[in-house]
Amino acid sequence: MKVTVVGAGAVGATCADNIARKELVEELVLLDIKAGLAEGKAQDMMQTTTLLGFDTKITGSTNDYSKTAGSDVVVITSGIPRKPGMTREELIGTNAGIVKGVCESLLKYSPNTIIIVISNPMDTMTYLTLTATRIPKNRIIGMGGTLDSARFKYQLSQHLNCSPADLNAVVIGGHGDTTMIPLMRFATWNSVPVTKFLNEEQQMKVAGDTMVGGATLTKLIGTSAWYAPGAAGAALVESIVRDEKKLFTCCVSLDGEYGQRDICLGVPVVIGKSGWEKIIDFGLNAAEQAEFDKSANAVRSMNDVLKTL
Numbered sequence: 001m002k003v004t005v006v007g008a009g010a011v012g013a014t015c016a017d018n019i020a021r022k023e024l025v026e027e028l029v030l031l032d033i034k035a036g037l038a039e040g041k042a043q044d045m046m047q048t049t050t051l052l053g054f055d056t057k058i059t060g061s062t063n064d065y066s067k068t069a070g071s072d073v074v075v076i077t078s079g080i081p082r083k084p085g086m087t088r089e090e091l092i093g094t095n096a097g098i099v100k101g102v103c104e105s106l107l108k109y110s111p112n113t114i115i116i117v118i119s120n121p122m123d124t125m126t127y128l129t130l131t132a133t134r135i136p137k138n139r140i141i142g143m144g145g146t147l148d149s150a151r152f153k154y155q156l157s158q159h160l161n162c163s164p165a166d167l168n169a170v171v172i173g174g175h176g177d178t179t180m181i182p183l184m185r186f187a188t189w190n191s192v193p194v195t196k197f198l199n200e201e202q203q204m205k206v207a208g209d210t211m212v213g214g215a216t217l218t219k220l221i222g223t224s225a226w227y228a229p230g231a232a233g234a235a236l237v238e239s240i241v242r243d244e245k246k247l248f249t250c251c252v253s254l255d256g257e258y259g260q261r262d263i264c265l266g267v268p269v270v271i272g273k274s275g276w277e278k279i280i281d282f283g284l285n286a287a288e289q290a291e292f293d294k295s296a297n298a299v300r301s302m303n304d305v306l307k308t309l
Contacts, residue, residue, distance in 0.1 A: 001025040001241050004068040004110070005233075006102050007077035008060070010223075011118060013041050014230025015075055020045055020056040022234070022263060024090050024241050029068050033078070043244075046087045060288035062224075069109035073240055075233045076102055076129075079119035082222055092124055092305045099125050100132050107133060114139045114275045116236050117251070121177045123299045126251045126264040128306055138275040141249025144175025144203045145266030147232040149249050151183045151213040154204045160197055160204060166190050170249055170282075171256075172266050173295035177215055180206045180266070186282060236271055236282045241272040259289065263303065 003025045005016045009032075016030050032038040042060030048054065055279035061067040068074070079095035093154045099119050106113065115133075117126045117140070126142030133140070157164040179199050185187050187194045194201065195204035210218070217225040239246040250269050257279045258267055271278040284292060 001072050001073075001134065002027040002029070002243070003073045003237055004029040004031060004106070004113075005075045005077065006031050007079070007105070008038040008041050009020055009077065010226035011229045011233070012075070012077035013045075013225050014232040015077065015118075016041075016058065016230075017045055018231055018234035019237055020058055020240060021052055021054055023054045023056055024234070024238050025056060025072075028058045029048055029061060030058050031065070031070065033063050035062045046154040054110055065105040065109055068106060071106070071110040071115045073116065074106050074110065074235050075116045075118060075237065076125075077105075077118045077233070078102055079125070081120070088117070089308070091303050092121060092302065093309055095119055095121070095125060096128055096306060096309055099128060099294040102105065103129055103133050107135070108222045111135075113174050114141065114240055116208075116233055117142045120175075123251050123264055123266075124166060124302045124306065125177075127253075127303050130253050130264060131306075136275075137253040138277065140253065140264075141212050141230065141269075141271070141276055142175070142264055142266070143181075143229070143233050143236060144251050145171055145173075145249025145258060147229050147249060148175060148180050148182075148210065148213070148235060148266070150228055152187070152206075152210045152234060155209045155213070156187060156302050159187060159202055159206055162189060162193065167194075169194070171210065172222070172268070173252065173292055174265060174299045176298070177211045178215075180211055181288065182210045183282065183288065185285070185288070191212065197284075200256060239271040240273060240275065245272045245277070246272075247280060248275055254279075258284070258292055260293075261299055263296055265292075265296055266301060 039060035268280040
């Protein structure tokens, strides 16, 4: 198996490091537009092989897509973060051009690959990947909800004073602090609803802290997070290459599911060797569905910016 990670910044490099350490594939390519960056990080990672005991071959490349040929899975992290004073339209315009160019170059050498999108704004970049490439929709996966759900479990574990590994909790909707929806009603601690242990005020606190999880980290460390986003991307790669059939929240193309069409949005999906294999309907109540529809409207307004480019 072969995987390519496009973008050797903090998120891309962390994703690649996780993939290599778990020996998910025989060959891993790290690609970046900045001269020497991917090569340097690949070499640095390769120098840990005898210390960490893995055999994955890691190759770095400066914008040479021929080295990505035959990739089974590609993770796209490239793009710029939103800077002070930058409008939403400017961010989308810049990253749309980057992501579209990356997809075209990748598919030239790996026409059957599965694409995992991490680039922001993630929901819109996933939709762009779908509309620009026209490859089967099950082969295009946006990572956002996987990260958001991990952050939800973390916040729950802090309030419950328990292991996050004992929790099941899902966030759906858009990957943004006003568009994501932590589904508290479905969250469980070893099969027991967490609502039995948390009062309404605590539940609201957990949900609110989850929704601003990314912004909180940016404020604390001065830049976007990378450990958890990188690990989330690697977890999706693992479920694909090992055909694990794990259930993750991912941004995928909806065609009537959850009452939405012509949009990519975070919903629970089974991830296996062919990409996302089926959408799981959680049966939202009226209030949850209203929140989902509101999230969809917000994401759709961002997608509309693509029409102006």
